[in-house]
Amino acid sequence: MVIKPLNYSFFRQPTLSLARALLGKLLVKETELGTVSGWIVETEAYIGPEDRAAHGFENRRTKRTEVMFGPPGYVYTYVMHTHCLINVVSGEIGCPEAVLIRALEPCGGIDLMYQRRGNGKKERELTNGPGKLTKYLSIVKEDYGRALFEYPLFIAEGKEMGSIAVGPRIGIHNSGEAVHYPWRFWVQDNRFVSK
Template sequence: MAAIKKHKKLPRSFYNRDPLIVAPELLNKVLRCHDGRAGRIVEVEAYRGADDPAAHSYRGKTPRTEVMFGRPGHMYVYFTYGMHWCANTVCGPQGAGNAVLIRALQPIAGLDLMYAARPLARNDRQLCNGPACLTQAMSISKLQNGLDLVLGDTCTLVDDGVPPPEQPVRTTRIGLTKAADYPWRWYVDESAYVSKK
């Protein structure tokens, strides 16, 4: 697939808003890494600090959640189920503990590296169709926790001119026991790369 030719890094002001606004606007933006791997965001979930019992930051700042309370535009990476990494973007205002989980990508560049990182994937769809799959495919781990996406040293989020869908699908979040009824998940309706429709 062709590499991204035109792109614009998302400014800090993009992230410095309520996660319920940021999340659907992240759809069709591109997560790009310095080694050429890139994927279009097709599924996200919002987490809203003290207003959200499912958020890691709900009970306040801890060593694990410190990044969530920092400046918007940083990456919050956490370990789950004792085996998987998940990547989030921190949203403003600073101190709120908000984030948006990136749940699925459509691979668009560097697929050879993605397959090397995910040798069990049988096709392009399986490379990044879930939060743990995409971090494996993009080689995102605790090393990227706290990474400034605006400066974009290792990874960044860019706008390559594809707008968010006018009417994204909105559903409840997946795999939660707390606040499972909050409709804070969005995905691109026509995308075959969504983790679950």
């Protein structure tokens, strides 16, 4: 069965709606060694320029954040503490918004995942965090700016995952009132959700 990217129109929805809609969708990366994929089970929305936790806060436009000022549906990668993280650019052109993909439930390419992450890992530890899932999928900083509705790094149709839980985002302690925004979404009781 051929897995096809979602149509561009899927990404043209408000950021909070997109953060919810991404749950259960399939994130896929094709490489020379093979294809790996996982169901998205946790996301966080970042809505600049008023969101103190967002890289686009106060419309900060830098080389790193440039892709967020463009159209939705593109990859925003950045490195934090040696880990590469992947975000889906969202919102309107000119407004820097994005959705961080925080956790996946492994789907395809499990053997390749273990090669990349080590055979000593428990399955739930392979993709239960934003830095872990990028290692598993071989998502790198150079994927910055790719269209997520085209091969080789894309989001495909998913499956029903169950109830959605909502709460504050993780790891944004110095962000004023933004610490409390309920902009983290996850599949309730899914064992691959981070923390």
